Amino acid sequence: MSNFASCLRQLAKLDMVNPMSKKILMCGNEALAEAAIIAGCRFYAGYPITPQNEIPAYMSRRMPEAGGIFIQSESELAAINMVFGASLTGTRAMTSSSSPGISLKQEGISYIAACELPAVIVNIMRGGPGLGNIAPSQSDYFQAVKGGGHGDYHQIVIAPASVQEMADFTMLSFDLADKYRMPVMILGDGILGQMMEPVEFKAETKPAIKKDWILDGCKGRKPRIIKSLFLKETALEGLNLKLQKRYKEIKDSEQRCEVLYGDDSDIMLVAYGTTSRISRSAVEALRKKGKKIGMIRPITLWPFPEEALKKLAKSVKSFLVVEMSCGQMIEDVKLAIDCAMPVHFYGRTGGEIPAEDEIIKKIESING
Amino acid sequence: MDKIFEKPESMKDAETHYCQGCGHGIVHRLICEVVDELGIRENLIGIAPVGCAVLAYDYWNFDVTEAAHGRVPAVATGIKRSLPDRIVFGYQGDGDLGAIGTAEIIHAANRGENIVIIFVNNMVYGMTGGQMAPTTLLKQKTATTSSGRNQKMHGFPLKVCELLSVLPGVSYAERVAADSPQHIIKAKKAIKKAFENQINGLGFSIVEVLSPCPTYLGLSPQDAVKWVGEELTKEYPLKVFKDIK
Numbered sequence: 001m002s003n004f005a006s007c008l009r010q011l012a013k014l015d016m017v018n019p020m021s022k023k024i025l026m027c028g029n030e031a032l033a034e035a036a037i038i039a040g041c042r043f044y045a046g047y048p049i050t051p052q053n054e055i056p057a058y059m060s061r062r063m064p065e066a067g068g069i070f071i072q073s074e075s076e077l078a079a080i081n082m083v084f085g086a087s088l089t090g091t092r093a094m095t096s097s098s099s100p101g102i103s104l105k106q107e108g109i110s111y112i113a114a115c116e117l118p119a120v121i122v123n124i125m126r127g128g129p130g131l132g133n134i135a136p137s138q139s140d141y142f143q144a145v146k147g148g149g150h151g152d153y154h155q156i157v158i159a160p161a162s163v164q165e166m167a168d169f170t171m172l173s174f175d176l177a178d179k180y181r182m183p184v185m186i187l188g189d190g191i192l193g194q195m196m197e198p199v200e201f202k203a204e205t206k207p208a209i210k211k212d213w214i215l216d217g218c219k220g221r222k223p224r225i226i227k228s229l230f231l232k233e234t235a236l237e238g239l240n241l242k243l244q245k246r247y248k249e250i251k252d253s254e255q256r257c258e259v260l261y262g263d264d265s266d267i268m269l270v271a272y273g274t275t276s277r278i279s280r281s282a283v284e285a286l287r288k289k290g291k292k293i294g295m296i297r298p299i300t301l302w303p304f305p306e307e308a309l310k311k312l313a314k315s316v317k318s319f320l321v322v323e324m325s326c327g328q329m330i331e332d333v334k335l336a337i338d339c340a341m342p343v344h345f346y347g348r349t350g351g352e353i354p355a356e357d358e359i360i361k362k363i364e365s366i367n368g
Numbered sequence: 369m370d371k372i373f374e375k376p377e378s379m380k381d382a383e384t385h386y387c388q389g390c391g392h393g394i395v396h397r398l399i400c401e402v403v404d405e406l407g408i409r410e411n412l413i414g415i416a417p418v419g420c421a422v423l424a425y426d427y428w429n430f431d432v433t434e435a436a437h438g439r440v441p442a443v444a445t446g447i448k449r450s451l452p453d454r455i456v457f458g459y460q461g462d463g464d465l466g467a468i469g470t471a472e473i474i475h476a477a478n479r480g481e482n483i484v485i486i487f488v489n490n491m492v493y494g495m496t497g498g499q500m501a502p503t504t505l506l507k508q509k510t511a512t513t514s515s516g517r518n519q520k521m522h523g524f525p526l527k528v529c530e531l532l533s534v535l536p537g538v539s540y541a542e543r544v545a546a547d548s549p550q551h552i553i554k555a556k557k558a559i560k561k562a563f564e565n566q567i568n569g570l571g572f573s574i575v576e577v578l579s580p581c582p583t584y585l586g587l588s589p590q591d592a593v594k595w596v597g598e599e600l601t602k603e604y605p606l607k608v609f610k611d612i613k
Contacts, residue, residue: 074472084443085433085442088446089413215447216451217451218430225425
């Protein structure tokens with residue numbers, strides 16, 4: 001626990017909050033919830049689980065004020081299926097949970113993907129497998145980006161790395177979910193959910209997308225059906241190919257990442273979310289010593305920023321993937337660069353967090 | 369000459385996929401007649417279950433979605449809370465409602481969600497090949513109880529209306545049957561009352577319809593109907609379990 005506490009201190013290097021600015025000091029979970037309200041989310045269903053409990057608590061207060069619906073559901077299964085129901089009426093809908101609860105939601109996420117419904121699902125990851133613990137982790141990467149539920153589908157996965165991004169990316173998630181009519185997962189972790197930082201909320205500026213596919217009673221139009229059963233093989237293959245075409249479009253246009261010292265680095269760190277912040281500190285410390293170290297931070301984990309990695313692979317000598325897991329994202333890094341050069345790994349697991357000096361030691365061992 | 373009988377507008381002109389003597393077609397039609405009579409077709413969202421009735425939208429001429437197995441009441445909750453002025457009903461079988469979806473039905477009922485659930489109880493999993501349902505009678509033979517349902521191994525028939533009627537959130541619970549013309553007329557009245565309750569904002573209503581499944585009872589359609597009326601009603605009495613109005 002001492003490691004967790006020291007990392008929290010390390011991460012929360014807060015600016016003095018200026019009373020004249022629009023910045024508010026908030027924890028990540030609450031910033032995310034408020035941003036959802038600003039984005040027009042008017043339906044939230046969830047079930048208590050640590051470390052995301054601030055989200056349902058905040059929603060229970062704010063949703064009624066905003067004229068929306070908050071339901072504390074009987075289970076994660078019920079919550080995701082309530083979101084399914086709300087979404088098919090055209091309502092912007094969200095659920096949140098943490099790792100074991102997200103496992104339970106996978107059935108519903110698969111149905112949401114099959115029925116082409118927009119939905120935002122928040123996973124504030126904790127240590128696993130099993131009941132694991134309530135300390136932060138990134139061990140649900142595979143589940144989030146490789147499908148999780150049954151069938152040939154994808155969800156967009158977005159990884160914030162600050163309280164500000166918890167807010168900004170939540171708004172982005174609702175826009176992407178509506179645009180592509182599919183589930184979007186915000187993949188945070190216990191640190192991002194719990195820590196407090198100043199956040200400035202932006203107004204929703206994107207015009208609402210007209211939804212001409214919803215179920216709201218067939219007055220003045222032909223009845224509609226929203227379903228995922230396609231008994232004819234050709235019909236189901238047709239749906240899957242249609243989804244794949246959309247996924248290709250997303251891969252072509254929605255890859256997002258941040259690159260630090262991309263022009264002259266020998267070793268490029270690859271890290272997302274919380275580990276990207278610790279990795280950034282390690283990179284800056286080594287840069288001060290004149291070492292040519294950089295970092296790429298994937299923001300979208302699906303679609304994975306393959307293009308940026310391919311470009312970097314032309315100039316760097318090796319990659320070092322840093323994760324709070326036993327090594328999951330590393331597979332996508334290797335795939336993106338076609339295993340053209342060494343891809344090293346440093347990870348801590350079970351709720352342990354890689355410390356800056358551990359990462360530096362690993363980098364030096366590669367250099368040496 | 370006055371027209372005295374026609375296909376409801378809420379019903380599509382479709383060939384049935386149900387087996388001979390199956391009760392689903394009757395229940396589908398009763399819902400459609402009620403929807404037409406109440407004038408709610410264009411203000412309605414129905415939810416089909418997983419099971420034999422998954423294709424209900426092939427027959428219903430109004431907005432319909434399809435829920436994952438057992439999740440009808442959760443989906444209905446999401447729809448109704450988002451669109452409180454629309455009429456929302458779920459259609460569920462005995463495996464869907466009484467086994468995999470018990471949490472969802474109990475909590476939707478306990479929250480007093482202002483929805484209608486039509487529960488078609490035919491004592492068996494039809495679509496998957498006639499396995500034991502939670503409502504299967506003791507001694508009844510099924511694909512997974514080849515020597516008959518034995519309480520020591522398989523537990524007892526689940527009484528859904530009896531269970532739900534004790535919850536304060538439930539405004540109306542009645543068990544009816546789709547065997548004889550008299551019972552079918554009563555079933556329609558019950559379904560109509562359930563929808564009227566929702567229109568009047570009274571909360572959760574459930575109508576359980578005992579329904580014949582000749583295929584997996586191993587009986588002729590005539591004998592299956594007779595079995596529902598004479599045998600099944602001994603274990604599952606037809607009655608109003610709760611009516612707050």
